[in-house]
Amino acid sequence: DIVLTQTPLSSPVTLGQPASISCRSSQSLVKSDGNTLLSWLQQRPGQPPRLLIYQISNRFSGVPDRFSGSGAGTDFTLKISRVEAEDVAVYYCMQATQFPYTFGQGTKLEIK
Amino acid sequence: EVQLVESGGGLAQPGGSLRLSCAASGFTFSNYGMNWVRQAPAKGLEWVSYISGNTRTLYYAESVKGRFTISRDNAKNSLYLQMNSLRDEDTAVYYCARRPYSSEGYWGQGTLVTVSS
Numbered sequence: 001d002i003v004l005t006q007t008p009l010s011s012p013v014t015l016g017q018p019a020s021i022s023c024r025s026s027q028s029l030v031k032s033d034g035n036t037l038l039s040w041l042q043q044r045p046g047q048p049p050r051l052l053i054y055q056i057s058n059r060f061s062g063v064p065d066r067f068s069g070s071g072a073g074t075d076f077t078l079k080i081s082r083v084e085a086e087d088v089a090v091y092y093c094m095q096a097t098q099f100p101y102t103f104g105q106g107t108k109l110e111i112k
Numbered sequence: 113e114v115q116l117v118e119s120g121g122g123l124a125q126p127g128g129s130l131r132l133s134c135a136a137s138g139f140t141f142s143n144y145g146m147n148w149v150r151q152a153p154a155k156g157l158e159w160v161s162y163i164s165g166n167t168r169t170l171y172y173a174e175s176v177k178g179r180f181t182i183s184r185d186n187a188k189n190s191l192y193l194q195m196n197s198l199r200d201e202d203t204a205v206y207y208c209a210r211r212p213y214s215s216e217g218y219w220g221q222g223t224l225v226t227v228s229s
Binding site: 037039041048049050051054055058060061092094096099100101102103104105106 | 147149156157158159162171173174207212213214215217218219220221222
C-alpha cells in the first residue's frame with residue numbers, strides 16, 4: 001500500500017499569515033496515463049470531508065484562490081496564502097493512483 | 113444538484129450485521145464508480161471499498177475483506193455496504209464518495225455505525 005506522510009501534524013497560524021502542509025508518498029503517484037491523483041481534503045469540525053484540490057494543483061469548484069497545491073512524483077504541498085478563521089480544520093492528502101486509496105494522517109490547522 | 117445521502121447506521125453487537133445505503137441524486141449514477149470511506153471517532157480517514165459503475169470491478173480494504181460486501185442498484189440510484197461479523201474497530205462514520213480525486217468529487221454527510229455490546 002502507498003503510505004502518505006503529512007507534516008506538520010499540527011500547525012498554529014496567525015490570521016492573515018500563510019500556512020503550508022507537506023505530503024510525502026512512499027512511491028510515485030504518477031499513473032501510467034501520466035495523471036497524478038493526489039488530492040487535498042478539508043474537514044471542518046463536525047463536517048464531512050470536502051475536496052479542495054485534485055490532481056495536485058486544480059482547485060475544486062468554489063474553493064477560494066488562497067488555496068493552492070503543488071508538487072510532483074512523491075512530494076506535494078498545500079498552501080494557504082492568508083489564513084482566515086474559516087480555514088480552521090483538519091487537512092488530509094489522499095492518493096487515488098492505485099487501490100487501496102490511502103490518506104495522510106491529517107494536519108490540524110489552528111489559529112494562534 | 114448532486115446529493116449523496118447515507119443511511120442505515122446504528123448500534124450493532126460484535127459479530128452482528130448492518131446494511132448501509134447511499135441514495136444518489138442529481139447525476140447519472142450508473143456512469144460513476146463509487147466508494148465507501150470511514151472515519152473512526154477522532155481518527156483519520158480510511159478508504160473501505162470501491163465499485164465500478166457497471167458493478168464488474170470491486171475492491172476492498174484488507175481490514176474488511178471477507179466481511180463487507182459492496183453493491184449497487186443503478187435502477188434505484190443506490191449504493192450499499194453489507195457489513196457482517198462486525199468488530200469494535202468498525203465503529204466509525206461511514207461516507208459514500210463519488211470520484212473523490214477529481215473535478216467531480218463529492219462526499220455524503222455520513223452515517224454513524226457503533227459496534228458495542
